[in-house]
Amino acid sequence: xxxxxxxWLSLPYIIWAIGFIIIPLLMVFYFGLTDKNSHFTISNxxxxxxxxxxxxxxxxxxxxxxxxxxxxxxxxxxxxxxxxFKKGNDKMMILIFIxxxxxxxxxxxxxxxxxxxxxxxxxxxxSLVKLPSINIINTPYAIILGMIYNFLPFMVxxxxxxxxxxxGNLLNASRxxxxxxxxxxxxxxxxxxxxxxxxxITMVFVPALTTFVISDLLGGSKILLIxxxxxxxxxxxxxWHLGSGLSIVLMIFIVISMLxxxxxxxxGEGNTF
Amino acid sequence: MANFLKKLYIALIFIFxxxxxxxxxxxxxxxxxxxAKWGGFTLQWYTNLLSDSSIMEALLNTLLIALISSxxxxxxxxxxxxxxxxxxxxxxxVLMGITNIPMLNAEIVTGxxxxxxxxxxxxxxxxxxxxxxxxxxxxxxxxxxxxxxxxKINISTYEAAMDLGASPLKAFFKVVFPDxxxxxxxxxxxxxxxSIDDFIITHFTKGAGVDTLSTKIYSQVRKGIxxxxxxxxxxxxxxxxxxxxxxxxxxxxxxxxxxxx
Numbered sequence: 001x002x003x004x005x006x007x008w009l010s011l012p013y014i015i016w017a018i019g020f021i022i023i024p025l026l027m028v029f030y031f032g033l034t035d036k037n038s039h040f041t042i043s044n045x046x047x048x049x050x051x052x053x054x055x056x057x058x059x060x061x062x063x064x065x066x067x068x069x070x071x072x073x074x075x076x077x078x079x080x081x082x083x084x085f086k087k088g089n090d091k092m093m094i095l096i097f098i099x100x101x102x103x104x105x106x107x108x109x110x111x112x113x114x115x116x117x118x119x120x121x122x123x124x125x126x127s128l129v130k131l132p133s134i135n136i137i138n139t140p141y142a143i144i145l146g147m148i149y150n151f152l153p154f155m156v157x158x159x160x161x162x163x164x165x166x167x168g169n170l171l172n173a174s175r176x177x178x179x180x181x182x183x184x185x186x187x188x189x190x191x192x193x194x195x196x197x198x199x200x201i202t203m204v205f206v207p208a209l210t211t212f213v214i215s216d217l218l219g220g221s222k223i224l225l226i227x228x229x230x231x232x233x234x235x236x237x238x239x240w241h242l243g244s245g246l247s248i249v250l251m252i253f254i255v256i257s258m259l260x261x262x263x264x265x266x267x268g269e270g271n272t273f
Numbered sequence: 274m275a276n277f278l279k280k281l282y283i284a285l286i287f288i289f290x291x292x293x294x295x296x297x298x299x300x301x302x303x304x305x306x307x308x309a310k311w312g313g314f315t316l317q318w319y320t321n322l323l324s325d326s327s328i329m330e331a332l333l334n335t336l337l338i339a340l341i342s343s344x345x346x347x348x349x350x351x352x353x354x355x356x357x358x359x360x361x362x363x364x365x366x367v368l369m370g371i372t373n374i375p376m377l378n379a380e381i382v383t384g385x386x387x388x389x390x391x392x393x394x395x396x397x398x399x400x401x402x403x404x405x406x407x408x409x410x411x412x413x414x415x416x417x418x419x420x421x422x423x424x425k426i427n428i429s430t431y432e433a434a435m436d437l438g439a440s441p442l443k444a445f446f447k448v449v450f451p452d453x454x455x456x457x458x459x460x461x462x463x464x465x466x467x468s469i470d471d472f473i474i475t476h477f478t479k480g481a482g483v484d485t486l487s488t489k490i491y492s493q494v495r496k497g498i499x500x501x502x503x504x505x506x507x508x509x510x511x512x513x514x515x516x517x518x519x520x521x522x523x524x525x526x527x528x529x530x531x532x533x534x
Contacts, residue, residue: 010356010368013349013412017371020409024386025374031389078286081279095517096287101470102513103294103506106490110498111293114300114308121296149289202377210379213472217494227381234385234477244389247382258377 044245
């Protein structure tokens, strides 16, 4: 191909990317590092150490870590089972996980209120079979459940993708050489699926850490996560400088998880889609 | 036994993922306005849906934004993917890195960064700002789904077409384009889905008076969701389900051929 000409074709996208990816991110730094009179300050970033902000950050870190770990524990066996089925089902599997997105994200999460409420569907069923009821609505547990529910597909799909790519001959060779199933899993399957695991962890951890909707809908607006604090600074208090300063802190965590995923997944093997 | 356990596990996950769907579907027939109690069966939310102009307007906005943003993103993204593939490795890595930013970044940061952009350049918040935001978060989905297809293209077929007298443009549309079409199409579908389901970025880039379905639902959370929303979501969900079944079941013959290539 006439590669010079073809290269010029990237120009519209490059302009777009500068205008709508790079400059907006610079804006966050500009607003985050200035005060209302456009003077340089780092007080907006340091505001994270105020008790209410640091508390919301720590709760968000805790809840998102727990959800990420549970997502991983649920997803790995699921991805293994799905990848053991005959090939050609790939599309169908992915569709099953994408399909819920067509029911609005907020309504899906709100439906969990109906399910979890003290007199809700789950407790009605539990009382019918004489089991103790669970009262987790408006608690951190409900938020964790909401996170797992919303982000589970982002853990399953990358792990499923790497597992499907593993050469079956490797597994057979390992068994021929006398390894049992557990050894084969630990020495072959698990190491080869690391890119998928890492990609899944970032794909779940980042949205869980930064969410404000799930805590809003399932936490009964009593539990503030760092996402809620930032959202309120932008929409209620219109204090863009403080909101941006706190976002810079949040971005530090995002960059760390991006770096980790870049180190473990150099070739983009663990891409979700 | 092992097989049974496997199926049981999948069934449990399936129930977990789809039980909220069932709840919403049931609620759309509930004559009581409260989410918590069942007031008897009714079809009134479905029949009243069309006459609710504010919901219809939000639906129209949602569909228009999803349609325009996914088509524009597909055009920009496909051309960009073709071009990016021709750069040297270093440049390519940088460009793909930038492309990955909106995918890996938190939605709230993407949302506020675009909000600040519009504030800084004094752009009036409204339909246009939502549309621009949606195009920019949709482009990466298109690039990432077209890219693998482009990498697989055998460049000799393109050159052969030109040797045989086709113009570069004709050679592209006759030889290269059919090969990348599945990627383009799944990118378009992905972008459309993401746009329809987006709340967070829309929340930060919308102006007063303009609503998509998501932002409308969010504004109703405190005072109670209008049951017509359940009816509308159920209709959308069932429509998509039927469409997907039709797409996946009927033309299976063609698809398998395409995959074998």
